Amino acid sequence: MALFSKIIPEILPQTDNWKGTEKFLRSVVDILIKYIREENVHESKVIDFHHPAEMFKLIDLKIPDKPQNLQTILKACEETLRYGVRTGHPRFFNQISCGLDLVSLAGEWLTATVNTNMFTYEISPVFILMENAVMRRMWETIGWDPNTSDGVFAPGGAISNLYAFILARHNLFPNGKQEGLKELPKLCAFTSEDSHYSIKRASAICGIGTNYCYPIRTDSAGKMIPEELEKKIMEAKKEGMPVTWNPHKLMGALLQCSACLVRKDGLLMQCNKMTADYLFMQDKFYDVTYDTGDKVIQCGRHNDVFKLWLMWKSKGMEGYRDQVNYLMDLAAYFTKRIKETEGYELVLDSPEFLNICFWYVPKKLRKLSPEERKEKLGKVAPAIKGKMMERGSTMVAYQPRHGTPNFFRLIISNQAIKREDLDFLIKEIVDIGESL
C-alpha cells in the first residue's frame, strides 16, 4: 500500500515534501503575527459582532466529505480570527482578560508542538520536573513546607475546586472511596454566599447535594461574616451533621493558571489512586515516584505548566511584583477618574483589588424616585453592553448582586492597558449611556 501522504498529497506531515510543510507552517505564523500586531492597536475593533444566524453564513463550519487543500485551510484560519473576540486587546475588559503575554504564548506554541501528556516521567520527563519546580515556588510563596506539600495542575479553577471537595472528603472519611456516601454520616459544606458557583456544582457532582452546601452571609464588601459561619455550623450540628468543611483551605490559585495545592503530602495519591497497572507499572527502570498519573482525576492531562514556567522565568518574582503594582496603579487611576466623572457611582467606595464595580446613571435617570431609578438602572448596563459590542469598540462585563441593579464589573488584568484606554472606556460608556 502506498504511503498515506501520497494518497492525499495535501495532508501533512509531508516528510517527503518538507518544503511544502514548512511553507504551510510559516504561512500560519504570518497570519498569527499579523493578528497579534492588529490586536495591539488600541484604536482597532475589539470584536466584529454578528448574531449566530449571520455567523453561520459568514464561515463555512460544516465538516466536508472531501479533503480540502491547504489554501482553504489558511483561509479558514483567517476567517476564524476575523470574527472572533480579541481578548488580548487593551480595550477588552471583560472577564478573564489578562492580555496576551507573548512569552506565555511562545510556551503554548511549544507545548502544542511537543504534544505530550503529563501522566508519567517516562513520556514527560522535563515537564513533570517543571511542575514540581513551579509548585515549589508556589508553596514557598504561600509559606508552606515544600517537603510535606503536594499539588496538581487542573484544567481550570472549577476542577481545582472539585479536587478540594473530594480531598477534604477523603481526608475525613477515607472509606468513602470504596464504600460510597451511603455508608457515611450525612455530609455538608459551607461556603460564602458570594463564592464561585463551581463550589455548589462540586457539591452536586460528589454527591453531597446542593441543599447541603450552605451559603454563609457576606458583608457589603463581599467578605464572609465569621459569626454567620459559626451560627450555620451550630445549626448543622444540631441536625446531626458531623463535619466542618472548607474547600478554600486546600485551594491555591496563582496568576494565570490553575493549580490545586495540597498541604498534606500523600493525600492526593491516596484519594485518587486506582492502580491501573497497565499504565503505572511499578517495575520500571526509573524512579516512579515522579509519575503523577495516579494522583489526578484525569488520565491524559494537558501540559499546562510550560507556558507558566517560561513566563515566570522571564519575569522572575520581581517582574510579577512590578506587573501587579502597575495594574494596581491603573485600578487606582480608574477609581479616581470615575469618582470625578458625573453619572458614575461605585458599588464599593474603595475597591480593594483589580475588580472595580460601578454604575453609570444616565442624566434622565438621575432625578427619578429611588424605586423608579433602581428599576430603570438595571436595564442600563445590558443596553450599553449590547451597543458596545455592536460598535466593537470595547467590552466590559456586567452583573447584579443580592438584588442590586446590574452594574459593570471592570477587571484590570492586562499589562498592555494604558491610562488612555481607561479614559476611553469612561467616555464610551457616557457616550452610549446618554444616547439610549
Place this chain on the structure above:
Amino acid sequence: MALFSKIIPEILPQTDNWKGTEKFLRSVVDILIKYIREENVHESKVIDFHHPAEMFKLIDLKIPDKPQNLQTILKACEETLRYGVRTGHPRFFNQISCGLDLVSLAGEWLTATVNTNMFTYEISPVFILMENAVMRRMWETIGWDPNTSDGVFAPGGAISNLYAFILARHNLFPNGKQEGLKELPKLCAFTSEDSHYSIKRASAICGIGTNYCYPIRTDSAGKMIPEELEKKIMEAKKEGMPVTWNPHKLMGALLQCSACLVRKDGLLMQCNKMTADYLFMQDKFYDVTYDTGDKVIQCGRHNDVFKLWLMWKSKGMEGYRDQVNYLMDLAAYFTKRIKETEGYELVLDSPEFLNICFWYVPKKLRKLSPEERKEKLGKVAPAIKGKMMERGSTMVAYQPRHGTPNFFRLIISNQAIKREDLDFLIKEIVDIGESL
C-alpha cells in the same frame, strides 16, 4: 507611572518595539520548525533519556527572582525540546502516540494566540458554533438525531467518563443534585473488568464508592460476557440495588479529541446548571441558548475544538477513512511479520484493531518449563523497554493482564509510520532481548 514594558524592557508585549516582539516570535518558530523536521527523521533518537537527578542538573528549572532576557528564554525552549520525548516520531509506539498532525498543530497555535474561553457566545462566537458543527457530524456518524442530541468537549476521556456518571445518575434521580446521595437508594455501576480505570475513579468521585462499581468478567478477547453482566445485575437486585447503569451508553469518543455525546438534549443543562447570574445573564442582547457555560462542570474551558475542526476539514470524511485504512493495513503487516519471526508470540491470535499485544521470548527462555518461563518472561518486557529508552531508539508500552506476564502493547496510530519503522521495532526487540 511609566508603562510596564518600559520598566522591564524585555517583557512583552512590546507594542512600542514591535520589531523586537516579532523577532522573538519568529525565533521561537524557527526552533519549533527545526524540532519538527528532526522528529520526522526516522533514524533519529526518540528520547535522550536521563534520570530525574541528572535532569535537574541539565536544565535550570528554578523560578528566579530577577527577570531573564529573551535569549535565556529561547535557550530554555531549546533545552526543553532536547530532553523531552519525541512523541510525534514515527518510531514512538507508546501510549497516545497519534503522531503530530501539522494541520491540527496549526490549529492549536491559533487557539493559543486567540486565548479565549468557551463559556459564552459573547466571548467565543466562532468556536461555540464550531463545536456545534463538529458534534453534528459526530451525531450523524453514530446515527443519532441531531435535533435531540447534545454533547460537550471535555478535557480528556476520564472527565468525559465522569460526565457520563453524573448524567446517568441525574437521569435516574434528578433530586440527587439537590439532596445528595444520602437520600437516594443505594447506587451501583457495572463495567467491564478491563475497562479504563477512570470508570472506577468516577464512581469514587461521585460518591458511589469503588466497591459498588462491579467489574464484569470478559472473554479472552477482552469483551464483556453478557451472561456475566446479567448475573451480576441479578445479584445486585437481590441486595436491594434498583439501578441498571451503563456509562458506555452515553459515551462517544471520536478520533483525537474527547467529546462526551449525550443522546438526550437538555440533560446536560439540567444536571449541571447552577444559574451563576453574574456570568450567564439572561438579559443579553443575543440568543443566549448558545452559551454553554452552565452545561459543563468547568468554568473556564479550553478551546479544544478548533484543532479538530481544522484537521477534520482538511481531511474530510474521506481523508479520515483513508487514514484509518492505512493504519489498519500497517497493523495487519506488523501482525504478519511477528507471526513469521522466531521468538514472538501474540497475546490474541487475531488482533481486531490498532492495538497489537505480543511477547518476545528470548532464546534462553524457550526451553524452560511453563512455570519457570512465565516467571522469567514477566521481566523481559520491562528490561527491553529500559534498554530501548537508554538507547533512545524507539518506545513501546508494556503491561500485564489477569496474571499473564508483562507483554508489549503496540499502538499503531501515527500516520507518519512506514513499514520500515515496524521492521526496525521487530529487529530492535530481538537485538535487545538476546543481549539481556
